Amino acid sequence: MEHKLHRTDRQLASAGAVLEFYRDTMVLPDGQVQTWDYVHHKKGGGACTVPVLPDGRILLIRQFRPAIDREALELPAGARDSSGEDPAVTAARELEEETGYRPGRMTKLAHILTAIAWCNESTDIYLARDLEPVSSQHLDEAEEIELCIMPLDELCRKIFEGEIQDAKTVAGIMAYRSFLAMEEQKKAEEQKKAAGQKKAEERKKAAGQKKTSGQKKAEEQKKGFRRPEILLDKMKRLIKNARTG
Numbered sequence: 001m002e003h004k005l006h007r008t009d010r011q012l013a014s015a016g017a018v019l020e021f022y023r024d025t026m027v028l029p030d031g032q033v034q035t036w037d038y039v040h041h042k043k044g045g046g047a048c049t050v051p052v053l054p055d056g057r058i059l060l061i062r063q064f065r066p067a068i069d070r071e072a073l074e075l076p077a078g079a080r081d082s083s084g085e086d087p088a089v090t091a092a093r094e095l096e097e098e099t100g101y102r103p104g105r106m107t108k109l110a111h112i113l114t115a116i117a118w119c120n121e122s123t124d125i126y127l128a129r130d131l132e133p134v135s136s137q138h139l140d141e142a143e144e145i146e147l148c149i150m151p152l153d154e155l156c157r158k159i160f161e162g163e164i165q166d167a168k169t170v171a172g173i174m175a176y177r178s179f180l181a182m183e184e185q186k187k188a189e190e191q192k193k194a195a196g197q198k199k200a201e202e203r204k205k206a207a208g209q210k211k212t213s214g215q216k217k218a219e220e221q222k223k224g225f226r227r228p229e230i231l232l233d234k235m236k237r238l239i240k241n242a243r244t245g
Contacts, residue, residue: 048077087124104130
C-alpha cells in the first residue's frame with residue numbers, strides 16, 4: 001500500500017555509543033513538508049525477563065534512573081551485545097548479572113517496539129522459570145540495583161495505580177498475566193475433553209453390558225422355547241416303549 005505520508009530524506013545529526021539521532025524530511029498527506037526526529041538503536045534493542053520463583057512470586061529490580069530523576073521498579077533487562085545476538089541469550093545473561101539467578105526454562109511472551117513513533121528500539125520479553133541461584137550480582141559500574149520480590153496481584157495493582165510505569169515492565173507483567181489465563185483455559189479444556197472421553201467410554205461400556213445382558217436373555221428364551229419340544233420327545237419315547245413293552 002502506498003502512503004501519502006512519506007520520507008524524502010534522512011540526515012545524521014548526532015551519534016552516541018548506542019544511539020544515532022537523525023533529522024527526517026517528511027512529506028505530510030496534505031503536501032506540507034516537516035522535519036521529524038528519528039532515533040536509531042545501533043543494536044536494535046534488548047530483552048527482559050519475567051522471573052517467576054517456585055512460590056509464584058516475581059523477582060524484580062529497583063534502580064535509580066537519571067532520565068526521570070527517580071527510582072523505578074523494573075523487570076531485569078538489558079541491551080544486546082550485538083545486533084545479531086539471540087534475544088533469549090541477552091535475557092538470560094542480564095537476568096543472571098542483575099539478580100544472580102539463572103533460568104532453567106524460558107518461554108517467549110512478547111516482542112514490543114518501545115517508542116514506535118520515533119525510534120526503532122525493540123524489546124523481547126521472556127518468562128523465566130525454574131530459577132537457580134548461581135552467583136551474586138555482577139553489576140556494571142553505573143548500576144545500583146536492589147532486588148525486590150512481589151506477587152503478581154500486587155504488581156498488577158501497582159500498574160493500575162500508576163506506581164509502575166516502565167513500558168517493558170508493564171508489558172511483561174500483563175503478558176505473563178495473559179499467559180497464565182491461557183494456560184488455565186487450556187487446562188480446563190483438556191479436563192473437559194478428558195471428562196467427555198471418560199463419559200463416552202462409560203456409555204460404550206454400559207451399551208456393551210446391555211448388549212451382553214440382552215444376548216443372555218435371548219439365549220435363555222431360546223432355551224425355554226426348546227424345553228417343550230424336549231419334553232414332548234421324551235413323552236413320545238415313553239409311550240412307544242410302553243406299547244412295545
